[in-house]
Amino acid sequence: MASYNAGECEILLYQIDDPTLENFDFYDTLKMFLLLSDNWIKCHPVYAEGHIFLLDMQHYFLKIIPKINIFYYRQFLLYLLEAMPMRLKAVHAFNCPSYYEKLYSLVKPVLPQEICDLIHFHPTVEGLYKSIDKKHLPTELGGEAPSMRKQMADWVNSVEESREFYLDDNLWKAIPTKKSKAMENAMNGSFRTLSID
Numbered sequence: 001m002a003s004y005n006a007g008e009c010e011i012l013l014y015q016i017d018d019p020t021l022e023n024f025d026f027y028d029t030l031k032m033f034l035l036l037s038d039n040w041i042k043c044h045p046v047y048a049e050g051h052i053f054l055l056d057m058q059h060y061f062l063k064i065i066p067k068i069n070i071f072y073y074r075q076f077l078l079y080l081l082e083a084m085p086m087r088l089k090a091v092h093a094f095n096c097p098s099y100y101e102k103l104y105s106l107v108k109p110v111l112p113q114e115i116c117d118l119i120h121f122h123p124t125v126e127g128l129y130k131s132i133d134k135k136h137l138p139t140e141l142g143g144e145a146p147s148m149r150k151q152m153a154d155w156v157n158s159v160e161e162s163r164e165f166y167l168d169d170n171l172w173k174a175i176p177t178k179k180s181k182a183m184e185n186a187m188n189g190s191f192r193t194l195s196i197d
Helices: 026-043 062-067 070-083 099-110 148-161 163-167 181-185
Strands: 002-006 009-015 050-056 088-094 119-122
Touching (some): 099 119
Parallel strands (some): 009 050
16 A cells, blocks of 8 residues: 555555465455554645545456455445545556456446446556556556555554554543543433423
């Protein structure tokens, strides 16, 4: 995973680095993505006006399908669409075999139309250049931006430096006993002080 500035938008690029998919574990991939996302949220002082998500499909083969847990995938999509603080402008999948558009057509009816309008498939990386200027893409994709591998190494170092932060369970759960007393009368609290005239 890497991110690049593209004017008012930010490009988030995701790529699997396991051509054989022998070591691919869907659950671990989601955990890694969410950990990097938390780090991205923690380290960004200001968020971009919009986000463009790029997905390199080069190593996505049909044998990946049995390794995907639909329940986790659904929860992950809900998180991306409803909870992650990003303004999704487009999703570009590139290096796609032709059958991915056919698979997508099976899923498309259950997705909201506004999401379907954002998703684009490109058979090669050159197809991506029509939508995104090459200067905003990493050198691995024929662009002028810094290397994706170097940026990924920087992200991993950033996560490792914040290791204690991520291991502190008190930061990652709600503790009802530490809830503010001022919140008790809120709509999600109780109606003990409700008076009707």
